[in-house]
Amino acid sequence: MKKLGNCIRAELIKLFERRKYKIIIMLPAVYCLIVGAYSIAIKTRFQIGVTNIPLSVLSVCNNVIMPLMALLLAADLFAGEQEGKTIKSLLTRPVSRSCIYFGKIVSIMIYLIISYGMTLFVALIMSAFSGNFTAFGLGTCFASYILSILPMFAVVIVTGFLSQIARSPSVTIILGVLASAAMGLIGTLLPQFYGMMLTSHTGFYKLFMGSTFSMYTIMTSLGMLLGYGLVFYVVGDVLFNRRDY
Amino acid sequence: MNVLEVNNIKRRYKNGRGVSEISMELEEGGIYGLLGANGSGKTTIMKIISGLTKKDEGNVKIFGNDIDEDIATALSKVGVLIETPALYEYLSAEKNLEIAAKFYDSVTQDDIKDILLKVGLLKYQTGKKDLVRHYSLGMKQRLGIALALISKPGFVILDEPFNGLDIDGMVEMRNIIKHEAMENKTSFLISSHLSHELELICTKVGVIHEGRQISVASMDEVRKSYPSLEDYYISCAEKADRLAEEERKGGAL
Numbered sequence: 001m002k003k004l005g006n007c008i009r010a011e012l013i014k015l016f017e018r019r020k021y022k023i024i025i026m027l028p029a030v031y032c033l034i035v036g037a038y039s040i041a042i043k044t045r046f047q048i049g050v051t052n053i054p055l056s057v058l059s060v061c062n063n064v065i066m067p068l069m070a071l072l073l074a075a076d077l078f079a080g081e082q083e084g085k086t087i088k089s090l091l092t093r094p095v096s097r098s099c100i101y102f103g104k105i106v107s108i109m110i111y112l113i114i115s116y117g118m119t120l121f122v123a124l125i126m127s128a129f130s131g132n133f134t135a136f137g138l139g140t141c142f143a144s145y146i147l148s149i150l151p152m153f154a155v156v157i158v159t160g161f162l163s164q165i166a167r168s169p170s171v172t173i174i175l176g177v178l179a180s181a182a183m184g185l186i187g188t189l190l191p192q193f194y195g196m197m198l199t200s201h202t203g204f205y206k207l208f209m210g211s212t213f214s215m216y217t218i219m220t221s222l223g224m225l226l227g228y229g230l231v232f233y234v235v236g237d238v239l240f241n242r243r244d245y
Numbered sequence: 246m247n248v249l250e251v252n253n254i255k256r257r258y259k260n261g262r263g264v265s266e267i268s269m270e271l272e273e274g275g276i277y278g279l280l281g282a283n284g285s286g287k288t289t290i291m292k293i294i295s296g297l298t299k300k301d302e303g304n305v306k307i308f309g310n311d312i313d314e315d316i317a318t319a320l321s322k323v324g325v326l327i328e329t330p331a332l333y334e335y336l337s338a339e340k341n342l343e344i345a346a347k348f349y350d351s352v353t354q355d356d357i358k359d360i361l362l363k364v365g366l367l368k369y370q371t372g373k374k375d376l377v378r379h380y381s382l383g384m385k386q387r388l389g390i391a392l393a394l395i396s397k398p399g400f401v402i403l404d405e406p407f408n409g410l411d412i413d414g415m416v417e418m419r420n421i422i423k424h425e426a427m428e429n430k431t432s433f434l435i436s437s438h439l440s441h442e443l444e445l446i447c448t449k450v451g452v453i454h455e456g457r458q459i460s461v462a463s464m465d466e467v468r469k470s471y472p473s474l475e476d477y478y479i480s481c482a483e484k485a486d487r488l489a490e491e492e493r494k495g496g497a498l
Binding site for chain 1: 323336
């Protein structure tokens with residue numbers, strides 16, 4: 001456990017020392033700021049606007065921004081280090097390869113969770129300014145953001161796997177985008193397979209809302225996410241362990 | 246107990262290259278030099294010992310710990326510099342060392358300063374934000390060696406440690422290696438194609454030729470029989486080529 005903690009700390013130092021990642025972590029919050037400002041502006045003028053800024057922003061974050069950030073992080077922390085051979089500095093330390101692999105996955109997740117937190121914070125402030133702020137809404141927002149972490153964990157694991165088969169950062173990103181597009185296309189053309197696509201589970205938090213609440217649907221979605229996570233984690237870990245450096 | 250025990254390791258790559266029948270033992274405080282031409286297999290041997298590359302056959306024990314059973318324990322007292330130094334160029338030297346230090350309980354901030362001083366990097370630094378990407382080749386090599394020595398390991402693997410160093414740097418590096426071996430009983434496995442450098446520091450030398458260790462001798466034995474390590478190497482390589490040629494002719498008949 002201590003070794004895993006050391007791996008995570010080392011990865012986080014690498015991430016937060018880079019200007020690029022100091023900026024990228026704020027992108028969802030900046031997007032939220034723009035949406036919120038726009039919503040307040042049109043509400044003032046036309047009396048219409050986005051009714052729930054945190055949830056509107058969350059949907060875009062879960063489907064586009066966060067998966068792209070996960071892809072970029074995996075491309076750098078896995079494929080980038082393997083291509084640049086800096087991975088040797090970790091592999092020659094007294095720690096197992098599995099621990100390094102898991103440490104990288106967890107550190108990407110921590111980075112995304114911080115970004116979710118920043119986005120929620122900005123979203124709530126914008127909601128307060130727009131006058132759509134209730135105690136019930138606050139609870140729903142918190143729950144939705146927390147529930148969004150689960151599918152994102154599966155997304156991060158899949159991006160980790162992609163970086164193992166891609167071997168270079170640019171190919172990792174291309175593969176990720178293609179995989180996402182392919183899943184979207186299959187889900188549209190073959191609706192019977194829609195529920196099997198990872199992209200259809202990024203809105204996991206919506207299953208807990210209002211009249212759509214169904215324990216069966218929640219358990220099915222949870223099962224799919226766990227399945228994706230376990231399968232791609234194991235295969236990614238095996239590939240990482242087997243490789244020569 | 247030997248610091249390093251390598252028994253009959255073999256690794257064959259898809260292109261037919263690789264290493265085979267490699268065995269070696271290294272005692273505490275010993276400096277084992279691997280001498281060979283470019284592409285002879287020195288780096289592959291070191292990568293197998295440090296767990297970076299998988300082997301097809303044989304076994305490796307470091308301080309009695311088999312690398313196949315528990316690589317983390319086996320590497321707990323090992324420092325490694327293989328090929329080019331693995332450096333995060335967007336970080337400073339201190340940050341690179343801090344990241345490495347995270348994996349050891351005993352390394353302190355003072356140890357980081359000490360090692361920077363020892364490898365002669367402090368004199369080049371202009372500030373804390375002095376990023377590695379602005380370093381010269383020699384400075385990067387010094388930092389690579391600092392990363393290998395940061396945990397005060399009992400066994401250090403150095404692949405071409407003199408690469409990129411100027412004359413002062415080579416002398417300093419030689420003195421560091423000798424000092425660590427004599428004062429702290431640190432063992433070294435060093436590869437180089439510079440026979441003169443190995444001659445000055447090694448206690449034992451193995452000649453690697455086309456993926457095989459064709460000869461092992463102590464430096465005292467080499468000095469007794471040959472004018473220099475270079476002559477010993479050339480003699481071993483010629484002998485191996487002659488034997489291979491005879492085998493080929495025998496096979497053709």
